[in-house]
Amino acid sequence: MRGAVVCAAIGLLLAAGCGGGDEPPAGPGMTIGIRFDQPGLGMRDPGGGFTGFDVDVAEYVAAQLGTDKRDITFVEARPADRETMLEQHKADLIVATYSITEARKQRVDFAGPYFVTGQSLLVRKTNSDIDGPESLNDSDWRLCSVTGSTPAQHVQANYAQSVTLEQRNSYRECVEALLKDEVDAVTSDDVILAGYATEQPDKLKVVGRPFSTERYGIGLRKGDTRRAQVTAALRAMIADGSWDRFVRDNVGRSGYQVQTRPEIVDDP
Template sequence: MRGAMLAVTVLLVVTGCGGGDEPPAGPKLTVGIRFDQPGLGTRDPDGGYAGFDVDVAEYVAERLGADKRNVTFVEARPTERENMLEQQKADMVVATYSITADRKQRVDFAGPYFVAGQSLLVRKTNSDIDGPESLNDSDWRLCSVAGSTPARQVQASYAQSVTLDQRDSYPECIAALLNGDIDAVTTDDVILAGYAAQYPDKLKVVGKPFSTERYGIGLRKGDGRRAKVTDALRAMLADGSWDRFVRENLGGYQAAIRPEIVDSP
């Protein structure tokens, strides 16, 4: 009798263990993304995440052996990205993160996985601002995000001719533009295209890009995974995933330059 009871107990234990989902495999990764860039990185009302950078991050994470359930997304604001990596609050930052000489002193990059260019977003009724040349000898009010490369570009090149309003997020700049508080929003063309698509009857992107922004995946200095991340990005371009991510997330935006992944961007 005791043997029968033992057999039943073992059967119940085995059955109970088999009824649940398998635990996620591989390492756990925390990835910094933007929450406020339509088509690139957004957080949905239900708590999900969507955008080109999200797809890139998940592709790379899978190549590193991480199950999607082991990937945690956190917001990476421009002023916080280097600190997030240095303080180990994120393993990677995939957040329209332009590769620059200054940033390379503090973090390592893999990429570039996308090439964009700074541009201008204005109200559809504005016919006076049609490109960067319109900013010379003017009193236009521009908005960009504090700590971003575009904000620094404006400060370096147009500080004497425009007023730069630096906000904490792009939605704040867009709201100010729609309300008439500022004349233009400036950042990378692919970001502006996402907002123009949200407000097709009210906003438009004008002029040709006036910079080259190479987006990379940021890693802590000396992170030994950079070579594997680089290999993952090369595979993403080779197997057609990059083209699919652009098509599915960026709609009518045409990527003018197909990125070339290099070992030391």
């Protein structure tokens, strides 16, 4: 009996249960995976802080689950690592422009979608030859995207015969390659590309209309019972106006036009 009491007390202090179960507690601490290199969405500042739409969403949801933003540990979630991070308990949630796909749902659960966007193209400002996805059939263009991302998979599935795809670890690396003329375009979701174009409007531009539909969800470990709470938090975020504010404060600066608020569903 005494051992159980001691264990319970330690559990309260360290926010770790005695049973060592698969699901960590919702508070007071939480580890959330975000992107560190996406302007307006998930960025790590030089001073070590974090800003962006996904960061605001993550902090809002965590608060609804009982975790203050001061008790959140943000970790970098690169596209190729996201499922593994959840499966290996390296993150409680992934809020990192994480598109909901049937293949990913075999390994993780999602709540959402909390944002809907589509794949597009980022080119140098002086480029007039690439003006949308139709241009990809005209020549052997060099495209850059990120390993493990849905845009890279889409290019491989639909344009493998007409373009050369280079996959790098981050979109920042792709943008640097574009500026150095090592590739002809960067392909990702238009809201991501808009952030990079805003950083260097005299050198970069987003072209064409989106040629896919990407539904961003919050990733959780398979079977995590907190999915219903996360879903409720996302609905509250839209209902109380926080979602609109997060979009305006982060994404609106790029001039990106959000068409509609997303509809949060129980099983996205």
